[in-house]
Amino acid sequence: MTAMMMPAMTMKSVTRPRDVVLVVDDSPEALSFLTDALEEAGVTVLVALDGRKALALLEQVTPDVILMDAIMPGLDGFETCRQLKRSSQVAHVPVIFMTGLTETEHILKGFAAGGVDYVTKPIIAETLIARMYAHLANARVAQSTRAALDVTGRTLLATNHKGEVLWCTPQTTRMLEAAFGSSADGLATGVSLPEEARRWLADRQAGGAGRKPDSVVIATLADGRRLRLSPVGQTGPDEILLQLAEESGAGEDRQLKDKLSLTPREAEVLMWVANGKPNRDIAEILGLSPRTVDKHLEQIYAKLGVENRAAAAAMAVRALNGR
Numbered sequence: 641m642t643a644m645m646m647p648a649m650t651m652k653s654v655t656r657p658r659d660v661v662l663v664v665d666d667s668p669e670a671l672s673f674l675t676d677a678l679e680e681a682g683v684t685v686l687v688a689l690d691g692r693k694a695l696a697l698l699e700q701v702t703p704d705v706i707l708m709d710a711i712m713p714g715l716d717g718f719e720t721c722r723q724l725k726r727s728s729q730v731a732h733v734p735v736i737f738m739t740g741l742t743e744t745e746h747i748l749k750g751f752a753a754g755g756v757d758y759v760t761k762p763i764i765a766e767t768l769i770a771r772m773y774a775h776l777a778n779a780r781v782a783q784s785t786r787a788a789l790d791v792t793g794r795t796l797l798a799t800n801h802k803g804e805v806l807w808c809t810p811q812t813t814r815m816l817e818a819a820f821g822s823s824a825d826g827l828a829t830g831v832s833l834p835e836e837a838r839r840w841l842a843d844r845q846a847g848g849a850g851r852k853p854d855s856v857v858i859a860t861l862a863d864g865r866r867l868r869l870s871p872v873g874q875t876g877p878d879e880i881l882l883q884l885a886e887e888s889g890a891g892e893d894r895q896l897k898d899k900l901s902l903t904p905r906e907a908e909v910l911m912w913v914a915n916g917k918p919n920r921d922i923a924e925i926l927g928l929s930p931r932t933v934d935k936h937l938e939q940i941y942a943k944l945g946v947e948n949r950a951a952a953a954a955m956a957v958r959a960l961n962g963r
Contacts, residue, residue, distance in 0.1 A: 659776065660701070662686045664694040664717065665709040665738070670761075674707065677765035691715030695723055698730050705776050707768070710739035710750060718753040725754040728813040734775040738763060795884045795924070798875060801845060803838035812884050819859035819867055834858050837869055841880070844871065855885075855927075870927045885925045892960055899959040902943060909936045913949050914956035 661683050663674050675685045686703060688694035692715050694706075706724075710717040721735050737750040740761040750758045756775050759768055795815060797808040808816065832838060840856040855870040865886055872881040887893075887908075896914075897907035905926075912922045919937070923930045937949065946952050 658682060658684045659705070660684045660686060660703040661772070662688065662694065662697065662703040662706045664688045664691065664706065664712070664720065666690055666712045667709070670709070670738075670763075673765070674763070674768075677769065681769050691717065691720030691723075694720055698724055698727065702730050703733060705772050705779075706733055706735045707772070708735050708737050708755070710737045710741060710746065718749055721750075721753040721755055728808075728810075728817065732779060732807070734779045736768075736772060736775065738768075795886075796872065796881060797884060798879050798881050799833060799841065800878045801841070801880070803833040803841050805833065806879060815867060815884055815886065819861060833869075840869075857887075858884075883927055885927060887925070895960055896956055900944060900955070902940065906936050906940050906943070909933060910940050910952060910956050913937070914953045914960070916953075 659682075661678055663671060663678070663685060664687075665671050665674070666689055671687055671689075675687065678685045686697065686701065688697050690712050694708075695715075708717040708721060712720075715723075717737060717739070721737075724733075724735070725731050734756040735754060736757040736759060737755045738759050738761060739746065739750075741747075742760055747758050756779075757771055759771065794809055795812045797812050797816075798806040800806060833841070837856050837858045855868050857866045857868050859867040861867070868885045868887055870883050870885065872883050875881045892914075893904070893907040893911045896902060896910050897904055900907070900910070902910065908926055909922055912925060917925070919930050919933045922928070923933045926933075928936075937952070940952055941947060944952055944955050946955060
């Protein structure tokens with residue numbers, strides 16, 4: 641009998657946390673209406689009366705969805721959305737605009753600012769809640785996918801054809817913020833890639849005569865390391881998937897190439913071996929398959945006359961130290 645009761649007890653002990661919705665609106669009547677409707681639907685409601693208060697609140701808490709009035713005094717909803725999308729902490733949160741404006745230009749302005757949907761007033765609570773949960777489900781799937789990619793070491797980001805960042809894996813966001821400073825000044829979602837990277841992207845899309853560079857360096861860090869972007873593929877009509885790789889600085893790969901008579905790629909692989917990186921990490925950094933890294937190592941061992949990676953790494957260190 642105990643065994644029969646255990647599943648019921650287990651199910652009862654699992655409780656799903658309440659979704660948190662931030663409502664940003666300067667109208668007390670609208671806030672009261674939305675708060676009542678959302679709380680009746682089992683949602684925890686946070687309230688901000690204007691854009692600046694919303695941004696301040698978002699520094700302390702990350703909601704699941706944001707319902708944003710488009711037209712407010714001071715910082716309007718469009719600009720508030722643009723600013724919050726520059727923060728890696730809340731950039732993934734879906735923003736649904738609410739407004740009485742129905743002109744196409746305003747609808748487009750909402751999407752351009754980073755919104756995922758646009759509902760017009762007067763608002764029908766049931767419709768808004770249904771659309772809210774649809775976007776919330778999509779956002780959670782996307783966030784889970786990015787987190788899974790991050791766990792496997794995938795430093796990926798997606799941009800549109802203009803070079804505007806659509807999303808990043810968490811590890812990529814950290815790398816970009818380390819290179820460009822705070823997320824507000826760096827390459828968070830909704831911000832464009834550096835000019836050189838945008839030109840490189842445009843040249844690759846344009847095609848035409850001449851071989852296009854396979855990658856582009858977008859930043860050089862204080863210790864000489866470089867961040868390099870390489871194309872992965874087209875994942876949507878206006879979504880280009882890119883990989884961000886970190887390269888050791890100080891021209892170490894060039895030194896190894898010249899001193900040990902290696903190809904440029906072999907020198908890069910050996911440089912990362914000397915820096916203690918396993919093959920899996922080297923493959924991710926250089927945008928190669930692990931099997932290709934193995935092949936390069938076989939060639940390196942043969943050229944250096946060594947039998948294993950430890951001996952190859954030791955020879956690389958001696959070459960870099962001028963011995």
